[in-house]
Each structure stands twice: as C-alpha cells, then as structure tokens.
Amino acid sequence: MKLSDLGEKKIIKKLAGYLDIGDDTAYIKFKDTYLILTTDMIYQDTHILPHMSWEQIGALVVSVNLSDIASMGAEPIAFLLAYGSPDTDYENFKSLIHGVKTQCDKYHTKYAGGDTNKTEKITLAGFMLGESEKPVLRSGAKIGDLIAVTGTLGSASIGTKILLNTPASNKPPDNPAYNKALQPQPRMKEGLILKEYVNSMTDISDGLATSLTDLTEERGFGAEIILDKLPLDADAITLAQENRLNHIEHALYGEGDYELLFTLSEEKLDDVLAALPITVIGSIKANQKITFIDSQKNKHKIKKCGYEHFKT
C-alpha cells in the first residue's frame, strides 16, 4: 500500500496510535497556561505560485503557521524557519527572509531562528510557538450551534485559479482576489476575540468543506450550510463572472482562504457581532451528514474535497 493509496488525511488517521493530534496544532500544558505548537511546510511545486515574489513566499510560510495559531484562539510567540532552496542570488534569499521578518513583526511574533539547507526545490518548514490559557479546539462543537466564518470565501481560490492560467511574467491585473492568493493574511485579532465566545474553531485554508468535516466528523455530528449565506467578496464575484468560474464551488471547496470557521451557541451571536463582523452560514446537526441547501431549498451532499498531499 502506497502513501498515494491513502492520501494525507488517512495517513494521519493511521498515525493515531503515535500522535494524539486531531487539531490544528499541538497544545501542551505548561505551568498555568498552554503552549501551542504547529508546523507547516510549503513546497515549491505544491504551494508556491510562480507569480509570488520571494518576499511573498517568505510571508506565506509565516502566515500558514500563524493561521493555525489563530484557529486555536492563541497568541503567537516565536517563529523558526527551516529553509531549503537551490543555489540562488543572495538578494532573493534576503528578500524571502525580509518577507518572513516583516510578517512576523506585523503579527508581533519573534523571528527567532532557523536552519539553512541546499535542496533541489524551495522547501520551507515553518514552526510557530504560541500560547493560550484556554485553547479553542476543533472538537468543541455542540448540536444546534451556529456555524460562522470570518471574511469572505472563495476569493483566494478564484485568484489562484486564474493566476495558474496566466504567465508568471504577466503582472496580474488589479483585483484584491489576487492579493488574497499571493499574500494571504491570518486572522490573528479575530481568533483572539472569538475565543471568548465560540465552542469550536478551525481555519479553512484547506477549504470550507474539508474544515466542516474536521469540525463534525469525529463527534459524529453533521452540518447544514445555507449556500445563499456564504459571504462572497464583490471583487471576486466580478473576477469569477469574467472568467466563468463557479464562485460557490470555490467558496466551498477552494483552498487558501485563511479565514476562521467556528461554531457558537445562538445566544452569543449578538455579542460576537458587536465585536467583529462575521457571517452565520449554517448550523450543527445531530445527523452525521454535511448538507448544502441552495436557494430552491434543494439539498446537496458534500463532495470529496480539498487538496491532499499524496492523493492522486
């Protein structure tokens, strides 16, 4: 049996005996608080758009790790980078490191060190240490909870899709959806506000549908999502229409939106809305199904979804 016969999700499930993970990050009780630990690797062929500048690549490896910290409602403390690349101009390397440092500074994270290696493809493994007195887990959802998200959905995926059909030498036209694809920003502030109100939380960088599964599957719960409620960005709508892309499909299955997906009891909603613009998109159900309901009240089943490493 090859790794490609399994795919990343099943591989991780099979490791359950070794690792008690199953959340966005590891969390370890330390004195009177929890240390939050996460690692995310970005790889030239998989995660890096040819249109990204070296600085944007540096910011990206920080952001993907920060987003995991945000999804735990935690504060970042420090970042380390294990860097690998082929030989390149020192200026490129410096730009990448500048991107790392700038993004760390922006989110009040100490860029604390790393390791430098020569590899055939750009391979960047980021490690983030954070802290939370009460980490918000994926597994805390309750039946009847509202399901909500920060920001808008599908923009990064639409931007990426179009960029992949655009020569890297072309500067992408001016549309915020491209920024979301090339320089995603984690929802740190939002995570810290939401942690006071929500029962469960994760980020949706692997796609909303995948993250909905993560929030519900293990508990044997399901979810009902009202497609008309999905928050779509006006700039991305224009872009999707111009390029004949199905915005809803991108919002459900597309990757790269570093937004937070969370559940909360209905009585907390007004308090959250007073603190933060969020969008309720559905609710947690007792029946183990994830259902999408369209404007004609038709029910759609979730499709197999999301990019998985080793899944062909």
Next chain:
Amino acid sequence: MKLSDLGEKKIIKKLAGYLDIGDDTAYIKFKDTYLILTTDMIYQDTHILPHMSWEQIGALVVSVNLSDIASMGAEPIAFLLAYGSPDTDYENFKSLIHGVKTQCDKYHTKYAGGDTNKTEKITLAGFMLGESEKPVLRSGAKIGDLIAVTGTLGSASIGTKILLNTPASNKPPDNPAYNKALQPQPRMKEGLILKEYVNSMTDISDGLATSLTDLTEERGFGAEIILDKLPLDADAITLAQENRLNHIEHALYGEGDYELLFTLSEEKLDDVLAALPITVIGSIKANQKITFIDSQKNKHKIKKCGYEHFKT
C-alpha cells in the same frame, strides 16, 4: 552574488540584522524560565546515508534536534515533524514515524504533531521545544577555561566515510563506529549534568574544529588543543587503521559526532569528573588563534573546515 559564493555561515552572519541568534538554539524568556527552540532539517542527498533504515532516518531527525537542546543544558519537551517524501510504501513511512516516536520516548520528549507533504526528495524538518532555567550559551567561555568533550571523536565520521564507499545493499560489518554514523545518540543526560559546571557549551555535530570556532571567534578568543588528548574510540581506531584513514583528521574535522564541547574553569574539573566521564583536550587562550599541538610540540593551524550548505 550567489548563496554558494557565501556558504551557510556567512549567510547566517549576514542575517544578523534580522535574527539575534548565534547560539545552538533560540531561547526566549517565558514566565520564570526560558523556552528553548530549535529546528534542523535533514535532506536525502546531504544527511541521509543510503544504508540507513527508515526507522534510523526517523530517529536521526529527532537526535539532531535533541543534540541542540542538550548543548543548551536544557530539557526537551516536545517534538514536531514536517515530513516530506516522494510516494512510498506506507510501511516505510510507518517505520520512519516509529523511529521518530521511539527516539522521542527514549529521551522523554512528547512527539506532538507535524505536517505531511509530497516532495521529490526525503526532506524532514524537525522542531524541538525545550526548557531551561539558565541556558548555557556558546558565548560564555573565559580565558583560561579548560576545553573538554564528552565521549569520543571521529568515530561517526570514520564510519560514514567507509559506508559511503560500501554498497548500500551490504550490511556493514559489526563495528560500533557504524552505529555512531547510522544512529547517533544525543548527550541529553550529560548536558543536564554539565550545565551546573560549565561556562559555555555547544555540540560538535558539524565537527570539532567548526565548534571550536563557534565557541571562540565571536569573543575574540582562541584555543589550544593538545592532539594527543583527543579521545579516540578503540573500535574506530581499528577501523581507521584498516581503511588507512587519519583518525586525528576525522576527530578534528569530521562531522556527525553528537558529543558536547564545553569550557569550564579548572577548579570545577574534579566535580565534573566525579559526575561524568569527560576528556580535557585543551584550553581557551586570549590570542585569537585556534592551534593544534602535536606530540612533537609542533603547532598546527586550524584548516577551513566542516560541511557548509551552499558552500561548493
């Protein structure tokens, strides 16, 4: 200017404006203690001998990170692995993860999570969190300090050298030097004992000569090393003689000995020796030179040494 024009050491020096590193690990004051953070990447073409089993590869990525923790006199807390490999049998992957888990357990470290990616070459980035109330730095050496090491020198490098000339399908003959090359063990217990006595410490995985430079250069100090005092392992001596290898050269410049190099004031020596077998090999000098003194009292200058990423 290419990265290969600089080499890893100069690259890191040029990053000084971004990173206040310059030690084996990062250390961050946290409540009444220090959190110790380190990352080391191992890459198929650079660090992995074809003779290593998958389990040994898994153990290796833990050991290289543990050794950095040991060199700070710190205790390990948790390990994360960012895993990358081509598609392979699940059994290989499982063996590697088993090697990670077993090595973490052996040194009382929680294997807390990670990330899984498909890459063209095996690329493993480990991240270790540790703790120390008083980290031992590289920079604490004092003029007149004795220089000492744990264990023996050159064995791993001699074992590696011979293995690289042996087909991977051949089981290496029974000699402990091969074990040191294939399954190095970090000096965790020793680091925790030594921290009570030493003024400075580092590990010598990049070679004794490189580590001597690390301990002295920044302070403007030098070192005098008595070559006859270098501790050599009897099994490795046999192997070096059989293969016409210069043991002293391997002890000075060879890599892969996960021993600790440290300095201490002379009056602490008896206490350390009562607690731990160590070998004094020289002393810290005020003159910015590193000198090796042979049995005829001839003085030798240090050579440019140690593997450096990007250095061709």
